[in-house]
Structures are given as structure tokens and as C-alpha cells.
Amino acid sequence: MNQRIKPASRLSNSPAVERPRTTGAVTARTSGGDRLRSWLGHHREMWRECWVRFFASPMSSGMTALVIAIALALPAALQLGLTNFQRAVAGWDGQPQISVFLQKRAKEAVVADWAEDLRADPLVAAVTYISPEQALAEFQQASGLGDALAGMENNPLPAVLLVRSAGSDNSDLEALAERLRASALTDSVVLDMAWVQRLAQLTALGRRMSLGLAFLLALGVLLVVVNSIRLHIENRREEILVVKLVGGTDAFVRRPFLYTGLCYGLVGGLIAWLLVSVGVWLLAGPVSGLANLYGSGFRLDGPGVTYLFGLAGGAALLGLTGAWLAVARHISAIQPR
Structure with missing residues (x-):
């Protein structure tokens, strides 16, 4: 027999031999970037x-x-x-202010000395004196009853001290108001900050x-x-x-x-x-x-x-x-x- 048998190594390299192919489902993984782009797109x-x-x-x-x-x-x-x-x-003026209505018989000089003492108080920021004449003039201008009040013989309005407090603490205001009420020159005291409160x-x-x-x-x-x-x-x-x-x-x-x-x-x-x-x-x-x-x-x-x-x-x-x-x-x- 003249036919020769080819070596096995040559048979394995021959193009006539086909490798088996895999069949079935293939699993594909999506990357995190693809998932993020899909999420943002949705x-x-x-x-x-x-x-x-x-x-x-x-x-x-x-x-x-x-x-x-x-x-x-x-x-x-x-x-x-x-x-x-x-x-x-x-x-509006929301600074605490106390109106001190003075006695009718209080002398102006005594009231002036008392006002100076109050200005030296650390709880007092300012003191303004309003005489009875000034109070009457302001009332006539504000009320429009100037002609009716002009015929009055006596001025019924008292002198007033406007005391402006240095602070706004309620306890300090009440203490200052009590001290002003205790004075013999005082007729009545009105805390004007009450409406603001x-x-x-x-x-x-x-x-x-x-x-x-x-x-x-x-x-x-x-x-x-x-x-x-x-x-x-x-x-x-x-x-x-x-x-x-x-x-x-x-x-x-x-x-x-x-x-x-x-x-x-x-x-x-x-x-x-x-x-x-x-x-x-x-x-x-x-x-x-x-x-x-x-x-x-x-x-x-x-x-x-x-x-x-x-x-x-x-x-x-x-x-x-x-x-x-x-x-x-x-x-x-x-x-x-």
C-alpha cells in the first residue's frame, strides 16, 4: 500500500475540522455609567x-x-x-417714654432742679419739660378748639416732664415709673410704652x-x-x-x-x-x-x-x-x- 497516513498533529490543524459552537442565552452586563444615563434619560x-x-x-x-x-x-x-x-x-417713636404730670402748685424752679437730677440718672436718657402754656398751645393746635379755649380764664393743663428711658427692659421701666410716682411733685405717671407693647x-x-x-x-x-x-x-x-x-x-x-x-x-x-x-x-x-x-x-x-x-x-x-x-x-x- 502506497498511501501514507498523515500525522495527527497535521489533522488537528486542517481547515476541514470545525470547532463546536456554543448555543443558548447569552448574559450581558450593563455598566454603572449606562445605568446612570438611562436613569437620567428617563x-x-x-x-x-x-x-x-x-x-x-x-x-x-x-x-x-x-x-x-x-x-x-x-x-x-x-x-x-x-x-x-x-x-x-x-x-414711629417706639423708644420707651414716661409722661410725668406735675402738681399744679409745683414751682418751675423746683421742677427744673428735679429734671437735672433725673438727667443724671443712668436709667434716664433724656428729660423734656413742657410748661402749662406750651401744653395748652399744643392742645389748641391739635384739637382745633383754639377759639373756645381762648376765653378760659385759667389754664387747666399741668406742666409735664417727658422722661425717656435709656433701656427697654420692662422691670427697669416699672422701677423708674414707681420712683417718679413717689415724688411729691408728681400728680400722675403714664407709661407711654404700653401701647407699643x-x-x-x-x-x-x-x-x-x-x-x-x-x-x-x-x-x-x-x-x-x-x-x-x-x-x-x-x-x-x-x-x-x-x-x-x-x-x-x-x-x-x-x-x-x-x-x-x-x-x-x-x-x-x-x-x-x-x-x-x-x-x-x-x-x-x-x-x-x-x-x-x-x-x-x-x-x-x-x-x-x-x-x-x-x-x-x-x-x-x-x-x-x-x-x-x-x-x-x-x-x-x-x-x-
């Missing part, structure tokens, strides 16, 4: 979609945003009004009431958003079932509804700021005219950029919170069978 898509859905039904979306705006505009307007009121009274207490009461009203209306905003998002979930129930059947997670499903609540709150906050601005613009003219009648240059301050960001940000946060509450309750109940 967020951008949901942000655009929430605005598309908002303007697709402008009547229902606008009514929801308007309800949120009115609920937020009420406490915001009250808070702005209190701020303007405090600014208006800040220009009452005004401060009323302002604090108004501020707390505005905070309470804001809390109650914020709860109302949450209920409005929760109800609106619940209706959105029910309208898209079949879509949610399909997404969960193909493996969509709860986080994936809840994301568009969270952005919808955020959109409602943001638009409501912007409308609330606009409502407060229009209200200030309508009241600015009458308030300026009233201030001019009293010789004041007071002008209303409108809601600036701080109020804009505060209302928009707070409303957006309330909308997001309400949407989260609605989604956490209803999404988990929708499960494919």
Missing part, C-alpha cells in the same frame, strides 16, 4: 411628559393649579401684610394665626394633589398593569406621577405669587394716599424674588409630597394576575 423624559399632559388638558390642570394657588396666596398675603405693617410702625403682642398674635392658617391650607393642598394623582393613576391603570407585566419596577411606574404632582405645585406657586402681586398693586395707590394724609412716605412692599422662590419652591414640595402619598398607597395595589 427622568428627562418624564419631566417633558408631565408638561405635555398638563397642557393636554388645560381646563382640569388649570383648575387644580388654581385651587393650590388660592390656598397658598391667603397665608402669603397675610404674612406680607404683617411685614408691611411692622415696617409702617417701625418709623400691646401692638407687639397683637403683631405676634397675627403672625401665629398666619402660620396656623398656612399649616391648615398646606394640608388642603396635599389633599388636592393626592386626589388629583389618584385620578391619574386610575385613568392609567391598564398602562401600569402592562408596564409591570414586562418587568417595570414600582420606582419606574411612580416616577411620572411624582413629576405630575411637582408640576401642579410649581404652577400653583407661580399663580399664587401672581395673585399676591396683583393684590399689592391694587392696594398700593390707596395706601400711599392714606400715608400722604398722615405726612408719611410709606409705600407698600410687594412680593419680591424671595416670595417668588419661597412660594414656588414650597408649592412644588407640597405637590411632590402629595403625589408620593398617593402613589405609595395606590401603585402597590395594582398588580398583574
Whole structure:
């Protein structure tokens, strides 16, 4: 036999021999960067979609945003009004002052010596003496009864010492007032700071009431958003079932509804700021005219950029919170069978 057998090593290198191929499913791993880009892309898509859905039904979306705006505009307007009121009274003389009405028989020289002693007191900042004649002239000018008082034979008004305190501590003021009452020259003592303290207490009461009203209306905003998002979930129930059947997670499903609540709150906050601005613009003219009648240059301050960001940000946060509450309750109940 002339045929030769080829070596095994040559057979293994022959192109006629094919290697076995692997068959079946192949597992591919996605990198962290791909997952992050996918996550951010889905967020951008949901942000655009929430605005598309908002303007697709402008009547229902606008009514929801308007309800949120009115609920937020009420406490915001009250808070702005209190701020303007405090600014208006800040220009008034709020320094503690004690009016000391002197005895009618007190001699002016003795009163002058007593005033000098009071000026040396460390608790006293200044002492002003008003004679009976000066007091009568001021009363005639302020009351407009100059002709009626001109025919009086005797001046019924006593001399007055206006004592301005160096501090504003209540205990020091009361101690100084008691010392002034103890003098034989004193007829009566009036602490003129009492109305300022009452005004401060009323302002604090108004501020707390505005905070309470804001809390109650914020709860109302949450209920409005929760109800609106619940209706959105029910309208898209079949879509949610399909997404969960193909493996969509709860986080994936809840994301568009969270952005919808955020959109409602943001638009409501912007409308609330606009409502407060229009209200200030309508009241600015009458308030300026009233201030001019009293010789004041007071002008209303409108809601600036701080109020804009505060209302928009707070409303957006309330909308997001309400949407989260609605989604956490209803999404988990929708499960494919």
C-alpha cells in the first residue's frame, strides 16, 4: 500500500475540522455609567411628559393649579401684610417714654432742679419739660378748639416732664415709673410704652394665626394633589398593569406621577405669587394716599424674588409630597394576575 497516513498533529490543524459552537442565552452586563444615563434619560423624559399632559388638558390642570394657588396666596398675603405693617410702625417713636404730670402748685424752679437730677440718672436718657402754656398751645393746635379755649380764664393743663428711658427692659421701666410716682411733685405717671407693647403682642398674635392658617391650607393642598394623582393613576391603570407585566419596577411606574404632582405645585406657586402681586398693586395707590394724609412716605412692599422662590419652591414640595402619598398607597395595589 502506497498511501501514507498523515500525522495527527497535521489533522488537528486542517481547515476541514470545525470547532463546536456554543448555543443558548447569552448574559450581558450593563455598566454603572449606562445605568446612570438611562436613569437620567428617563427622568428627562418624564419631566417633558408631565408638561405635555398638563397642557393636554388645560381646563382640569388649570383648575387644580388654581385651587393650590388660592390656598397658598391667603397665608402669603397675610404674612406680607404683617411685614408691611411692622415696617409702617417701625418709623414711629417706639423708644420707651414716661409722661410725668406735675402738681399744679409745683414751682418751675423746683421742677427744673428735679429734671437735672433725673438727667443724671443712668436709667434716664433724656428729660423734656413742657410748661402749662406750651401744653395748652399744643392742645389748641391739635384739637382745633383754639377759639373756645381762648376765653378760659385759667389754664387747666399741668406742666409735664417727658422722661425717656435709656433701656427697654420692662422691670427697669416699672422701677423708674414707681420712683417718679413717689415724688411729691408728681400728680400722675403714664407709661407711654404700653401701647407699643400691646401692638407687639397683637403683631405676634397675627403672625401665629398666619402660620396656623398656612399649616391648615398646606394640608388642603396635599389633599388636592393626592386626589388629583389618584385620578391619574386610575385613568392609567391598564398602562401600569402592562408596564409591570414586562418587568417595570414600582420606582419606574411612580416616577411620572411624582413629576405630575411637582408640576401642579410649581404652577400653583407661580399663580399664587401672581395673585399676591396683583393684590399689592391694587392696594398700593390707596395706601400711599392714606400715608400722604398722615405726612408719611410709606409705600407698600410687594412680593419680591424671595416670595417668588419661597412660594414656588414650597408649592412644588407640597405637590411632590402629595403625589408620593398617593402613589405609595395606590401603585402597590395594582398588580398583574
